[in-house]
Amino acid sequence: MPKETGAQAAPSKSQSIPVALANDIERQIRDGAYREGEKLPSLRELAALHQYAKNTVVAAFEILVSRGLVEPRRGSGYYVLGKPDAKRSEDSETLGRAMDIVWLMREQLKRGPDTLAVGDGFPPVEWLTDVRLDKYHQKVVRTGLGSLFRYGSRFGYAPLRDQLVRKLGDFGIGAEPRQIVLTHGANEAMDMVIRYFLPPGAAVLVDDPGYYPLFGKLKLAGSRVLGVPRLTDGPDLDVLERLMAREKPRLFFTQSLAHNPTGSDISQAKAFRTLQLAQKHDVLLVENDPLADFKPVNSPRLSSLDQLERTIYIGSFSKSFSASLRVGFIACNADLASDLADLKTLIHVNSSEYCERTIDIILREGHYQRHLSRLRARLGEVTGKAAHLLASYGAEIFVQTPQSLYLWAAFKEMDDSLVLAEEMLARNIVMAPGRIFAVDSSQTSRWSRFNVGAVMDKRLGDALAALQRTRHA
Secondary structure (H helix, E strand, O other): OOOOOOOOOOOOOOOOHHHHHHHHHHHHHHOOOOOOOOEOOOHHHHHHHHOOOHHHHHHHHHHHHHOOOEEEEOOOEEEEOOOOOHHHHHHHHOOHHHHOHHHHHHHHHOOOOOOEEOOOOOOOHHHOHHHOHHHOHHHHHHOOOHHHHOOOOOOOOHHHHHHHHHHHHHOOOOOOHHHEEEEOHHHHHHHHHHHHHOOOOOEEEEEEOOOHHHHHHHHHOOOEEEEEEEEOOEEOHHHHHHHHHHHOOOEEEEOOOOOOOOOOOOOHHHHHHHHHHHHHHOOEEEEEOOOHHHOOOOOOOHHHHHOOOOEEEEEEOOOOOOOOOOOEEEEOOHHHHHHHHHHHHHHHOOOOHHHHHHHHHHHHOOHHHHHHHHHHHHHHHHHHHHHHHHHHOOEEEOOOOOOOOEEEEEEOOOOOHHHHHHHHHOOOEEOEEHHHHOOOOOOOOOEEEEEHHHHOOHHHHHHHHHHHHHHHO
């Protein structure tokens, strides 16, 4: 393999050779050295010119393709698509699209046959197929054909709310049906809470790093988003108390269990202290719990300690059943639940009773508990294996947890995970770099979110091994 000692200045520690070469070619395109429609030098020519390995040049060209600057033509080579404007060039330097919330959400929804979404937010499909959604349609129709052609209760399908009372009771959360409002998934639930409580300019606290779609919703509402650092056992209480006292926020959005993206769980002691601070500073705690079915029922939750007095609990079934069944719910005090149900009526008229009836039938069947037992067992097995595999490639794991869909990991000698994301994108692997989950996305982050199921895909190991070989070369 040729020794990669080209004439250019050596790339910085946080910038790989393929990225540096791609950036250099992009600058030449921008400066007019290569014009639209013109063929770039061949792989062999560039490899000889810079004394680079051919694979390095291939990776650089793939980066340029991913930026939309060049296109490959079978049997001919790579051709310039157009001259990038200054903004596009600046974005590509930092993988700007990956820092854009809507872009990442679009990428999460894509499923190309050759693409591995290693930062995916959902369990692998094969973990959920035993739910067999196809067998429920006739049962749903038989539960009330006439009512399926009309809008239902503003609170949502009553039998499902009764089921959720029992489900919350298993978590130690006491509630009545009138305290539960069904929604089109957890994201609509968060949106309703934001609309109800936060006028433009209002301060709001969030986990940092945290759930990036929530940040997008809050910014869209004109809120002042303030991050509370997430530690291995919950929020940084010193920062939390300081922000509550100084900024007078109305809400703190947090995720107690299986935190997205770090995979951490709040400790019992921190849960108690967080509630004490919320009481002292008159702050409502919005507890999002999308992975409730993946954790033991007796895990510490703010809402179980508080009993929905100062907490608003949000749940859904997207992770444990199907993202296509858009059913979520809000549990809170009865007066607030009534107001939120009215708000839902104003915005959406109602949620989907068909989907709610489907969830209700699934919950009533004995198969549901067996499905959850398999999910938890599978997650516990894969979490440890995924952490071990990442560590074998030199990754530092933020927190060791017995079961979590996500691992928050950073690689040695990689100061900016965006660089890693760009290199992996050239290998058809879409990552979730840390800046996306940060309140201030301009700050460099070493960390990335890894889906434990995707980590076990052989393509990731092959890509990491190839990356190591390139760096050592």
